[in-house]
Amino acid sequence: MSTVVRVPRPKAGKALLVAFLTVGGFLMVLPFVWMVLTSFKSLNEVNHFSWLPQRIEWLNYVNALKAAPFATYFRNSLIVVVGQTIPVLLLSTAAGYALAQLPVRGARGILNYFIILLIVPFQVLIVPLFLVVRRIPLAGGNDIFGNGGTGWLNTWAALIVPFVSAPLFTFLARQFFVSLPAELADAARVDGVSEIGIFVRIMAPLAAPAFVTIALFNVESSWNGFIWPLVATSSESLRPLQFGLATFAQGQGGVQWPFLMAMSALATLPMILLFVFGQRYFIAGMATSGIKG
Amino acid sequence: MTTQTLERPAGGGVDRLPARRRRGGVERAKARAGWLLLSPALVHSVIFVALPGLMAVYLSLTNARVAGRGKWIGLGNYVELFGDAQFRDAVLRTLLYTVAVVPVAMALSLAVAIALNQKIPGRALFRTLFYVPVVTSTVAVASVWLWIYNPAAGLGNQVLSFFGMARSGWLTDPDVALPALMVVGVWQGLGAKMIIYLAALQSISKDLIEAATLDGASRWQAFRHVTWPGIAPVHFFVLVTSIAGSFQVFDLIYVTTGGGPAHATNVLTFDIFTNAFERLHIGYASAETVIMLVFVGILIGLGRLSVRNREGS
Structure with missing residues (x-):
């Protein structure tokens, strides 16, 4: 009796689950679908609601690039992403390795210091960071005490240097290196490999998954960053993609929706691809750090 | 975890003194490398995270504007x-x-x-x-x-x-x-x-x-x-x-x-x-x-x- 009841029940339950997830998943992608559909419509077509474009306007993607300096914005975002991510991979991981595997005096205290820093929300730092960047000595017309000029404001340095390392990534790297056995390093020491050599040639390759996770997180956050470039730069030649989108979305005298959707699609696509191919690492990083409320 | 020793089973039959000296050298080299690898990120975090964090608290006790220096006003804000x-x-x-x-x-x-x-x-x-x-x-x-x-x-x-x-x-x-x-x-x-x-x-x-x-x-x-x-x-x-x-x-x-x-x-x-x-x-x-x-x-x-x-x- 009980088996007769039990066998069909999970099946019905499963069908219900799939239905629930299908509806939910549909609602999750609906905005993206509508974004892509809109990006192919002609400029007049969006005065009224419609689902499908009358005919596919591929040229929207080309014309949008001309409507605002989006090509420059894309280039700038790329420079910022590369300029931040490469040093992050060197500095934050080296510090994480030192804290995990080398006899640094006060390592515990330094680790706690990094943990406290990673709690501080970036919104809190924006105003004072703006002042710090403006007062960098001997930059942008500043004297040796950082007075008189604009420092790094409105330069590449302002967009890159404050983010070439981050407490979160140092912490993540440390968590990973702690789990590696010290024996391999010891064996290399006996063979006369230098300490830096041990980090670069032996331990770092073993920590490749941590490097990938950190790189993915940083590429994502630097590509998507908005508020800092908004505050720290004023010239078009430096401003990144997110800024371009935000300006275009607030276009005076009517927004050209198909163009905006085309550029939003281009801005979104690289991150979606990155996630689809790097899912494993994103999820591992999320689970260990719990960031991204 | 901060003090990893290189203790191994004494099988090599090496003289105790040179071994200890060598071990001390290795430890020193490790510590030196540790600071070398740690300091860039540490210095960076002091300038671009810790300092701004403390400045936020200090600035909140002043009437600072974007231009010019603010005056201390205590809890006025x-x-x-x-x-x-x-x-x-x-x-x-x-x-x-x-x-x-x-x-x-x-x-x-x-x-x-x-x-x-x-x-x-x-x-x-x-x-x-x-x-x-x-x-x-x-x-x-x-x-x-x-x-x-x-x-x-x-x-x-x-x-x-x-x-x-x-x-x-x-x-x-x-x-x-x-x-x-x-x-x-x-x-x-x-x-x-x-x-x-x-x-x-x-x-x-x-x-x-x-x-x-x-x-x-x-x-x-x-x-x-x-x-x-x-x-x-x-x-x-x-x-x-x-x-x-x-x-x-x-x-x-x-x-x-x-x-x-x-x-x-x-x-x-x-x-x-x-x-x-x-x-x-x-x-x-x-x-x-x-x-x-x-x-x-x-x-x-x-x-x-x-x-x-x-x-x-």
Whole structure:
């Protein structure tokens, strides 16, 4: 009796689950679908609601690039992403390795210091960071005490240097290196490999998954960053993609929706691809750090 | 862990003295390399994170403007904030946003995580669908929702009329604007919470659930008495990080409403931004950020503590 009841029940339950997830998943992608559909419509077509474009306007993607300096914005975002991510991979991981595997005096205290820093929300730092960047000595017309000029404001340095390392990534790297056995390093020491050599040639390759996770997180956050470039730069030649989108979305005298959707699609696509191919690492990083409320 | 010795079983029969000397040399080389590898990140964090953090506290006690040096005014800014109706409303709005978004997003993400924890076809695809809004930029997402909420030709009004409801002004209507942005908040934050729940669910032993079922527990009972207690520690962590996240909503507001209409979406971060970079009242804005830091810091700190306790036990 009980088996007769039990066998069909999970099946019905499963069908219900799939239905629930299908509806939910549909609602999750609906905005993206509508974004892509809109990006192919002609400029007049969006005065009224419609689902499908009358005919596919591929040229929207080309014309949008001309409507605002989006090509420059894309280039700038790329420079910022590369300029931040490469040093992050060197500095934050080296510090994480030192804290995990080398006899640094006060390592515990330094680790706690990094943990406290990673709690501080970036919104809190924006105003004072703006002042710090403006007062960098001997930059942008500043004297040796950082007075008189604009420092790094409105330069590449302002967009890159404050983010070439981050407490979160140092912490993540440390968590990973702690789990590696010290024996391999010891064996290399006996063979006369230098300490830096041990980090670069032996331990770092073993920590490749941590490097990938950190790189993915940083590429994502630097590509998507908005508020800092908004505050720290004023010239078009430096401003990144997110800024371009935000300006275009607030276009005076009517927004050209198909163009905006085309550029939003281009801005979104690289991150979606990155996630689809790097899912494993994103999820591992999320689970260990719990960031991204 | 900080003192790793190179002790090995004494099989080599090396003289004790040179060995000790060599060991001392190795230890010194390790310590030197440690500082060499650590210092760039350490110095960087002092200049670009710790210093600004301390400056925020200092600035909040001055009447600093963007140009020129501020004067020390003690708790003056905080006193003024207590009488500032716009600040009070911004805090209340942030709390309202949080109270609405966090529980809904948590419940939905838990439901999705439980569903995805079953053996069903297309799991990986579903997981991707729910997670994608998390990795896309808030600015792009905000642009899309701005278009969805377009009163004339947007998808939002189409959906309303499909259900036979009256059209809405959405973000142009002071009564609707904040709830409309809450929907975006839930939609974008769901995936991150889902992943944390999913990781917790997957760490619960299948054997335990099977054993319970064999003992005659119904699926509901197994869930109630095995799965639910198993994910209990994660609830708190997700709650706290979600609250901290919803306190920091900015990009979405900036792109969609700019704090309007009639201040209806002027949340705390936006008020800070306006005071700092439009009114140029740096000291005053810093006092607001310090209050936010206290809120968020306590919450995240509690969250981290809960995680550590979980790992420790």
